[in-house]
Amino acid sequence: MAPMLEQTEVAAPGPVPDPMLPMPYRIQRVRQETDDTFTLEILPEDSSSRFSFAPGQFNMLYVFGVGEVPISISSNPANVPLLKHTTRVVGTVTKAMRKLKRGEVMGIRGPFGSHWPVEDAPGRDVVIVAGGIGLAPLRPALYRLMAEREKFRRIVLLYGTRTPDDMLYRRELEQWRGKFDLEIQVTVDRAASTWRGNVGVVTTMIGRAPFDPSNTLAMLCGPEIMMRFTVMELLKRGVAAERIYLSAERNMKCGIGFCGHCQYGPTFVCKDGPVFALPSISAILGKVEI
Amino acid sequence: MIQTLEPILREHPFFRGMEDQHIRLIAGCAKNVRFGAGEVIFREGDPADHFYLIREGLVSVQFVIPHDGLTTVLTVGGGEVLGWSWLFPPYRWHFDARAQQDTHALAFDGKCLRAKCDEDHDLGYDIYKRFIQIINDRLEATRLQLLDVYGTHA
Ligand SMILES: Cc1cc2nc3c(=O)[nH]c(=O)nc-3n(C[C@H](O)[C@H](O)[C@H](O)COP(=O)(O)OP(=O)(O)OC[C@H]3O[C@@H](n4cnc5c(N)ncnc54)[C@H](O)[C@@H]3O)c2cc1C
Ligand code: FES
Numbered sequence: 001m002a003p004m005l006e007q008t009e010v011a012a013p014g015p016v017p018d019p020m021l022p023m024p025y026r027i028q029r030v031r032q033e034t035d036d037t038f039t040l041e042i043l044p045e046d047s048s049s050r051f052s053f054a055p056g057q058f059n060m061l062y063v064f065g066v067g068e069v070p071i072s073i074s075s076n077p078a079n080v081p082l083l084k085h086t087t088r089v090v091g092t093v094t095k096a097m098r099k100l101k102r103g104e105v106m107g108i109r110g111p112f113g114s115h116w117p118v119e120d121a122p123g124r125d126v127v128i129v130a131g132g133i134g135l136a137p138l139r140p141a142l143y144r145l146m147a148e149r150e151k152f153r154r155i156v157l158l159y160g161t162r163t164p165d166d167m168l169y170r171r172e173l174e175q176w177r178g179k180f181d182l183e184i185q186v187t188v189d190r191a192a193s194t195w196r197g198n199v200g201v202v203t204t205m206i207g208r209a210p211f212d213p214s215n216t217l218a219m220l221c222g223p224e225i226m227m228r229f230t231v232m233e234l235l236k237r238g239v240a241a242e243r244i245y246l247s248a249e250r251n252m253k254c255g256i257g258f259c260g261h262c263q264y265g266p267t268f269v270c271k272d273g274p275v276f277a278l279p280s281i282s283a284i285l286g287k288v289e290i
Numbered sequence: 291m292i293q294t295l296e297p298i299l300r301e302h303p304f305f306r307g308m309e310d311q312h313i314r315l316i317a318g319c320a321k322n323v324r325f326g327a328g329e330v331i332f333r334e335g336d337p338a339d340h341f342y343l344i345r346e347g348l349v350s351v352q353f354v355i356p357h358d359g360l361t362t363v364l365t366v367g368g369g370e371v372l373g374w375s376w377l378f379p380p381y382r383w384h385f386d387a388r389a390q391q392d393t394h395a396l397a398f399d400g401k402c403l404r405a406k407c408d409e410d411h412d413l414g415y416d417i418y419k420r421f422i423q424i425i426n427d428r429l430e431a432t433r434l435q436l437l438d439v440y441g442t443h444a
Contacts (some may be wrong), residue, residue, distance in 0.1 A: 132440035162440040189435050193352055193360040196390055200364050201434045204427070208369055223439040229430075 004146035015026030019256045022062045023049070025083070026193040027100055034166050036074070037133060038098055039074065039086040045105065048079050050089025054115035056247060056275040060255045061085060062107030068097040070252045072137035073111060077144065083108070086136040086168060112255045114275040116219050117245055122151040125211040127239075129158045129230050131202055131222020135168045137247050137274075138221050146180050154185045156209050160202030160226070161190050164195050183210060202226065213238035219275075228285055231278060244278040248285070261263040295320050298396065302343050303369045304420060312413045319402035325349075331372070331417035338375035338383045340397045344368055347393025352386045363435070364428075365390065374421050376400030 025042040032038050040061075041124050044051060053073050062068040075084035089098050098108060118141055126145060130138050145155055161167050167186065177184050185205050187198035196204070203226070216239050220227050227246050234244055250269045253261040257271035267273070273281070295317045299305050305313065323342070325331055331342070331349060342349075349372055351364040363385075366372045372395070375383050381400065407414030 160440075162438065166440065187365075189438070189440070191362045193350065193356070193362055193388075195362060198348070198365045198367070199350065199362045201431045203434065205432050225434070225437060226439050227433060228441075 005253070019109060019178045020254075022060070022068075022109050025103050025105065025108045027102050027104050028082070028197075030100065030102060033086060033168050037086060037166075037168065039084050040097070040100065040106075041082060041084050042108070043083075043105065044081050044108075050192060051081050051083070052112070053077055053080070053083075053111035053140075055144055056115040056137055057111040057113050058137070058255075058274065059085065059108050059110030060112070061087075061093075061097065062109070063093055063096045063100065064105075064107065066094040068107075069093045069097075070249070070255055072247075072249075072274075073249065074136040074139045077140050078147065086139075088133045092258075092276075100235070109255065111187065112270060114273055117217065118144045119215045120243075121145070122148075123215075124152065124243075125154040125156070125215055125216040126152050127156045127158070127206075127209065127211050127218045127234075129202060129206070129218065129220045129222070129227075129234075131160045131226040132162065132166065133168070133247055134220075134222035134226075134247070137249075138219060139169065141219060142176070146176065146182070146227075149180055153215070154183065154211050154234075155181070156211050157185070158202050158205045158209060159184070159186045160205075160222070161186075161188050162190075164191050164197070185209065198281055201229075202227040203233050206230065206237060216243065218244045220244065221249075224248075224285065231285070242279045242283075245275055246278065246285075248275045248276060248281055249274055250284075292338040295322070295396065298322075298345070299343075302345070302396070303422075304371050308416060312410075315406050315410065315413055316398070316403060316417075318423070319399045320396045321399075321403055323395050323397045325395070326394045327389055327391050329389045331389060332383050332389040333386050334383055336383050337353065338373060338381045339400045340393040341371065341376050341400060342359040343399050344370050344372060345394040345396065349393055349395075350388050350390050352388060360386075364431075371421075371424050374425060376404070377418075377421060437441055 025046040027040055027042055029041040058070045058072045060068050061071050071085045071087050073083055074086045076230055089095055128138055173184055176182050186203055187200050191199050218234050218239055220230050248269050250262050252270045253259045255270045257268045262269040296313055299313050306443040344366055345367045349366045352360050352362050355361045
């Protein structure tokens with residue numbers, strides 16, 4: 001297959017009419033997920049808002065007076081207009097965002113970008129490989145899959161983090177494990193001797209995870225180097241490249257294909273991505289920051 | 291008694307595709323073992339006179355790291371191999387291994403296996419190739435672990 005972007009496969013609900021205009025949203029709750037990661041639960045000030053999104057899409061979150069950053073939507077698409085964004089503190093804007101409190105208002109533009117191809121998953125095994133904060137953009141896909149569990153064959157979530165304390169959504173994962181027919185395997189890079197789970201990189205779990213490679217759809221999100229090695233293991237196991245999707249979360253500015261900040265060759269990560277089928281992104285994967 | 295281990299060896303991913311005559315030769319060096327959750331399998335510095343094919347369960351590979359204490363750096367589960375220090379002088383373990391869960395394994399006597407490999411170089415070549423693949427996979431995984439990929443922005 002030619003390495004073209006498969007726009008039709010990943011077309012998603014478009015943004016609000018003026019994509020450059022942030023809409024005010026009020027913070028309902030701030031949840032500390034780990035040492036450096038928190039989740040904001042927000043509702044639109046405009047109660048008639050008809051915001052909807054597809055799993056994998058992102059919003060531009062604007063902290064007034066500080067700046068704007070792209071953050072994936074990590075909540076259940078069925079629960080709109082309530083939105084959740086799980087953010088890791090790394091620099092200027094995310095630091096300021098961490099200081100926001102319940103009741104304060106922030107600006108939202110979106111939703112933007114392509115989405116996980118959940119609609120192509122019925123009748124197939126679904127393998128989700130997440131690393132660190134990469135579980136956040138995949139959580140809406142998991143909600144979708146759980147909502148229609150009977151349509152899919154095996155669903156396997158392989159999740160790697162640095163230490164057990166860095167795991168996101170721990171309680172929810174436990175609940176899902178008990179409630180749904182879902183294989184969840186978690187691994188950490190290192191742990192105190194009291195940790196009872198797996199230790200080792202997430203890529204090592206692919207070889208022995210229970211799925212049928214000839215009929216598998218894989219969705220990956222995490223650090224790029226982790227995704228590169230995960231792709232190699234999936235291909236080695238026999239998963240078709242066209243059925244491996246990954247989210248490339250490169251730096252962005254406008255989020256809508258105007259500024260060229262995220263452009264690589266003919267590809268704009270913001271509007272063609274962030275979710276790509278492997279053949280259309282293999283040229284970008286592994287390239288230094290653009 | 292020993293014969294009964296041959297089908298188990300054949301089924302284990304580590305020996306997949308091995309010639310029957312080789313399976314027969316090495317089966318004589320193997321025995322079934324079982325470790326309860328929490329049981330120490332071996333300790334750093336002990337003589338490495340065995341290696342283990344894990345059939346079921348989970349084993350932690352641990353080191354004492356200054357300030358952090360006893361730290362698990364790897365777990366080895368069903369279908370995997372534990373230990374290759376039996377292959378290389380001075381034949382001593384470089385880490386502790388402890389069963390995290392009730393674990394069933396096949397333990398191979400390293401001296402017995404080394405002797406068979408010396409006698410039959412085809413067998414030795416086959417066994418070394420299998421171990422080199424494991425060592426290579428572990429080295430790659432360790433590199434990724436060392437990169438601390440989640441430490442930077444994910
Ligand atoms: C489509 C998309 C979805 C995203 N979803 C999430 C999400 O759900 N949760 C989340 O925590 N983050 C997410 N990010 C990353 C997030 O946008 C950045 O962390 C944020 O923009 C950093 O802004 P800052 O002002 O806090 O840091 P800055 O002051 O801009 O940067 C601080 C440091 O982080 C580096 N950095 C900034 N952005 C990135 C990036 N995208 N990749 C690698 N390094 C970066 C900078 O080079 C710098 O070294 C996403 C990014 C994209 C493009
Ligand atoms: S961020 Fe402006 S073109 Fe993509």
